Amino acid sequence: MSGPLAGYVVVDLTRALAGPHAAMMLGDLGARVIKVEQPGSGDDTRGWGPPFAGSESTYFLSCNRNKQSIALDLKDDAGRATLEALIRKADVLLENFRAGVLDRLGFTTTRLLELNPRLVVLSITGFGHDGPEAGRAGYDQIAQGEAGLMSLTGSGPDDPQRVGVPIGDLLAGMYGAYGVVSALLERERTGRGQVVRTSLLASIVGVHAFQGTRWTVAGEVGRAQGNHHPSIAPYGLFRCEGGQVQIAVGSESLWRRFCAEFGLDPQEPGLATNAERVAAGGRLVERVEAVFAAFGPDELLERLAAAGVPAGRVRTLDEVYGWPQTRSQGLLIDVEHESIGEVTLPGPPLRFFDPTGPDGEVETTRADHAPPPVLNADEEEIRAWLAG
Numbered sequence: 001m002s003g004p005l006a007g008y009v010v011v012d013l014t015r016a017l018a019g020p021h022a023a024m025m026l027g028d029l030g031a032r033v034i035k036v037e038q039p040g041s042g043d044d045t046r047g048w049g050p051p052f053a054g055s056e057s058t059y060f061l062s063c064n065r066n067k068q069s070i071a072l073d074l075k076d077d078a079g080r081a082t083l084e085a086l087i088r089k090a091d092v093l094l095e096n097f098r099a100g101v102l103d104r105l106g107f108t109t110t111r112l113l114e115l116n117p118r119l120v121v122l123s124i125t126g127f128g129h130d131g132p133e134a135g136r137a138g139y140d141q142i143a144q145g146e147a148g149l150m151s152l153t154g155s156g157p158d159d160p161q162r163v164g165v166p167i168g169d170l171l172a173g174m175y176g177a178y179g180v181v182s183a184l185l186e187r188e189r190t191g192r193g194q195v196v197r198t199s200l201l202a203s204i205v206g207v208h209a210f211q212g213t214r215w216t217v218a219g220e221v222g223r224a225q226g227n228h229h230p231s232i233a234p235y236g237l238f239r240c241e242g243g244q245v246q247i248a249v250g251s252e253s254l255w256r257r258f259c260a261e262f263g264l265d266p267q268e269p270g271l272a273t274n275a276e277r278v279a280a281g282g283r284l285v286e287r288v289e290a291v292f293a294a295f296g297p298d299e300l301l302e303r304l305a306a307a308g309v310p311a312g313r314v315r316t317l318d319e320v321y322g323w324p325q326t327r328s329q330g331l332l333i334d335v336e337h338e339s340i341g342e343v344t345l346p347g348p349p350l351r352f353f354d355p356t357g358p359d360g361e362v363e364t365t366r367a368d369h370a371p372p373p374v375l376n377a378d379e380e381e382i383r384a385w386l387a388g
Contacts, residue, residue: 003030003366004352008184010092011036011083012067015043017140017166018124018200019096020063021173026092026180027066028348030366034086034382035064035373039071042375054340061372065335065345068370068378074105083107085386087115092180096124099134109195119193120183122176127201138200140166147204152211154224161224171203228285233277234258237314239289243297247288248310261307262291321346335371343371 008031012023020035020043027033037043048059072079087093093112095102102108102123112119123129126138127146144150144162154161179196187193205212210231211222227246228236235248249255252274259266264287271277277284292300297313304311320326321344333347351365 002364002368003028005181006030008032008091009089010034010094011086011090012094013102014094014096014124016045016096017063017169018138018172018176019094019122020045021170022122022124022176022180023067023094024063024065025173025177025348028350028366028369029181031092033067034090034378035067035069036074036083036086037069037071037375039073039376042069042071046375053343056337056340056372056374061337061343061345064372065333066366066370067373068382069373069376070379070382071376080106082383082386084115086382087112087119089386090116090119091184092120092122094122094124094176094180096138098137099125099129113193117192118187120180120187121193121195122180123195123197124172124176125197125199128199129197140168140200143168143200143204147201148208148211149204152222152224155226157223157225159224168200168204171207172198172200175203175206228281231278233274233280233284234288236285238285238292240292240300241294241296244314245292245297245300245304246312246314247304250310254309257307258304258309261303261309264291330365333369335369337371338374338377345369345371 005026008026010023010026010031010033012019012033012035014020014023015037023033023035035043041047043060043064045060045063046057049057051058053061070082072082074080074083087107109121112121124138125134126143127133127136141162144167145160147168149167150160150162151157153163175198176196179198183194183196214220214222214230222230226236228234232248232250235250237244237246247258249258255274255277256266258264266272270280271284271287295303301311301313315323321332326332330351331347331349332344334342334344337343347369348366351363354362354364
């Protein structure tokens with residue numbers, strides 16, 4: 001395998017999405033990821049559907065590429081012994097059990113680091129490992145609500161909406177992978193492993209961005225306000241003839257260019273500054289949509305591009321995956337799956353390049369992607385590796 005983490009071994013005890021996504025990110029970077037699953041049923045997401053491809057859940061396929069699978073009963077002495085052997089040879093262990101579950105199985109943090117002092121442990125929970133609500137189960141939509149994200153998402157304050165993907169799970173996985181790589185880097189200096197902890201709550205609060213400081217510094221509580229930015233205007237989704245387009249007028253120079261292109265007065269009273277335009281709210285939207293009503297989406301996007309105003313359309317997922325730009329960025333990969341044959345999966349979002357090649361920049365991104373494994377597909381190979 002190639003990639004910046006080639007040669008590292010990751011033992012993945014996680015299931016559902018946050019932990020598996022973190023492990024998949026490490027696998028995309030070249031690590032050998034060994035997914036430990038429950039005998040008979042495997043990861044919960046193997047049964048999450050429809051849709052299914054044959055007997056395979058498309059949900060499971062979304063977060064388990066570049067892994068091997070072995071089934072171990074961790075309530076059984078033999079299963080725990082095999083896990084101990086894996087831990088001794090691993091660089092990283094990932095788990096997302098409820099707080100205390102791994103301890104009851106006999107794998108306390110102390111025990112893990114006795115087995116392997118260089119081990120980096122990533123632990124993901126719903127609401128944190130300590131504090132008054134540490135024991136709560138972590139499900140994405142509940143976390144989106146509890147962490148404030150749903151209050152910022154929707155058509156208005158009375159219409160809270162979840163994000164259309166399990167963003168709390170995905171962010172926890174991303175933060176977790178980032179923490180693992182940082183701990184591995186520190187291990188190069190200290191020779192010791194350590195425990196990295198994050199949660200769905202932490203991951204969502206961690207991306208509150210300006211909405212967070214809007215409260216902590218300015219004392220304003222952000223609320224959902226649909227498809228228009230609360231601090232920049234015009235910035236959002238606007239109707240035109242036969243469709244909609246999005247624009248982002250993020251500076252006064254862009255505002256002047258936008259006005260020049262569409263015959264508006266950039267110094268119109270009440271719209272001359274960004275603060276005034278934000279305060280104008282619906283009046284500004286009506287003003288812009290009245291101008292856009294003369295254009296269809298394609299013509300309007302051409303006019304906006306000519307003026308240098310950032311703009312775009314709202315694509316459905318079939319349009320995204322059929323877009324040549326998506327394929328050009330390595331965001332689609334074709335793999336041969338053991339039970340369903342050749343399938344196309346969303347690909348990893350990172351690319352790597354060596355700028356010192358004799359003929360210029362050479363891409364070094366991992367290309368030998370493995371399909372998500374069927375349950376226990378790699379037991380024989382893994383046990384042979386442990387024995388060897």
